[in-house]
Amino acid sequence: MEKEKVRTKELLIQVLATAIICFQACLTGFVVSWPSYTVGNFMSNETVLSTPMSSIDVSLLGSLPNIGGLIISPFCGYAFNTFGRKYATILFTVPYILTWLIISVTSSVPLVLASMCIGGIGIAGQNVAIIYISEIAHDSIRGGLTASSASGYFLGILITYALGGNLAYMEVIYTHLGLSILCVLLLLLLPESPVFLVLVGREEDAAKSIAFYRQLDAKSKEVEAEIAKIRLQIDPRLESLLEGDNDPETLGELVEKKLGAPQERKSETAWKHFKKSKSSKRALMMVLIIMALSIMMGCVVLQVYAEPLFKEAAPSMPSNQCAIFLALDFLIASVLCVLAIDRFGRKFLLIVTATGSGVCTVLLGAQLQFHWAPAWFTVLLIYGFSFIFTLGCAVIPFVLTAEVFLPEVRSFCNSIVMAFTWIFNFLTLVIFHPLVEAVGLGPVFYFFSVVCFTGAIYSQFCVPETKGLSADAIQLLFLKQRRQSIKK
Structure with a gap:
């Protein structure tokens, strides 16, 4: 379809x-x-x-x-x-x-x-x-x-x-x-998010919100279909239906044929919904692993050491100018990610940018340890790694965090992921300061390259492609090993 x-x-x-x-x-x-x-x-x-x-x-x-x-x-x-x-x-x-x-x-x-x-x-x-x-x-x-x-x-x-x-x-x-x-x-x-409005039972307001964001008539059949789609995503019977032989492309029909009127939902906390949801548990584990690998790829540590590295490699360039160029490098890469992510998919960009980041960190580690190339090459590698990393690995974990969870646990799981991110960033910096002092900055970047290549392998085999899929279809990716059956 x-x-x-x-x-x-x-x-x-x-x-x-x-x-x-x-x-x-x-x-x-x-x-x-x-x-x-x-x-x-x-x-x-x-x-x-x-x-x-x-x-x-x-x-x-x-x-x-x-x-x-x-x-x-x-x-x-x-x-x-x-x-x-x-x-x-x-x-x-x-x-x-x-x-x-x-x-x-x-x-x-x-x-x-x-x-x-x-x-x-x-x-x-x-x-x-x-x-x-x-x-x-x-x-x-x-x-x-x-x-x-x-x-x-x-x-x-x-x-x-x-x-x-x-x-x-x-x-x-x-x-x-x-x-x-x-x-x-x-x-x-x-306007408020239509998903939240349906969650709290304000479907009339949700219709107006959908009409605004989709530029439709609030009383049109398209808006009614969107409301039904959201109802399906928050219906407590969704996972049991997905665990059957239902194809995600026919879920719209299930709204009418199998679910009928939306079942009255009990007032339960996000934590209780999360405990019941197999797909959310598996999605959370995947996101946490991807987030941890992304942080351990070295960009956080590189940002800490960027200023002394720039001073050594380009002493004539003012520090403010170096910072502006690095921020511009990040910005251009992130804009290209915005343009590419729905064209090439999350998984493809993760694999390519993790692999590219691994190559850059190997070269940067060798350069810092052996100084085998001119000093300006260090600057080139810093900018190159920052660009490639931001093009995928720096951004996509946050995109996945926002889209792979059921609406009822989405905010809850996002909070868990963000708290994990704060803690893991802190631990990374705490661990690598003494490690750099013990073995040197160059060898530490070899470790980063191992993490990058590990991230590429994990993305290939464990990260599902969510490009263009609705929330209900994404849940199926985590409920069953039927990823090949979903048409991209």
Whole structure:
């Protein structure tokens, strides 16, 4: 059966809505990158703060957003299931406003550090907000629109580096504050996710939401079909039907023939739904493994060591210029991922970019250990690895997190994945600092290459292709070994 294609009108409105939601990711880029070009001033005797920061303060300045994000992550799923995708996204944008508001009115070191911890709360919510995008997007473009969140993040990094190099300290703060307020105002214009509205029994509002995002008449048969499709996805009998001999392409008929009117759902927590759902458990395990492999491929550690490596390989290039070029490298790669993910699929991009990243890390490790090529080649390898990694491995795990779970456990599982990501990022940095001191940075990159090639192999044999599939069809991929029976 030929997949339904997205129409031009609904494509434009969904892209516009996604851009507004991804504006929040842009704010994340502001918070993450701001310390890198302000730390010099904060540690100097001419600092804008009441007293210069100590080395411990500087460490906290960069790490406290992680603490704030880790603390709030377990509550993100509850917020998105209780307040809705739209209002939870707005709720988690408010911490960005508070962060820049506090910094704008204080010169106290403890208050500046506290504000960065508050910013981490926004980052945690932003990572879960991608489910909002996945639930308003047409299946045929869901991957690209969800991946746009990464582009928003890298755009934020690029913007803040550019601002830091051209504006005064307070001008940067006020710009970030103004943009954070603007993001909230724009989010207020968007309708709620239709999936959430059906979940809470507001089907009339859900029809209006679908009509907006699909550019249809709220009373049309197409909207009724979408409502029925969502009902199917949240019906407690779905997995039992999928475990039979039902082909995913006939699930629309099951709505009428086997499910009939939607069964009244008991008021159960996401945790209880998760315990009952075989597909969600298997999907969560797959996502956690892919996320762990992605983190262990070395990009997190490379970002820590990028500045000294750039100084050694390109001493004449200003550090701010190096940072801008690296942010631009990430941004271009993420945009290409947006354009390619629904054309080539998640699995193909994971395999290709994991393999390419493995080649880059082998060459970079050899270069750092033996210096077999000119110094400029180190810079080329850093940019090359960053580009290839971002093209797939850096983005696709988050796309999978947003699309492989049933609607009733989607927020809950996203919170688990994001909390795992915070912890695993921290452990990676803790482990590799002493490891680098013990064996050197070059040999450590050989380990990264092993992880990259392991990721490629795992993706080939254990990651299902979800391109263009609805939520119910995706569940079948995790319930049965029938992946070949699903037409891509």
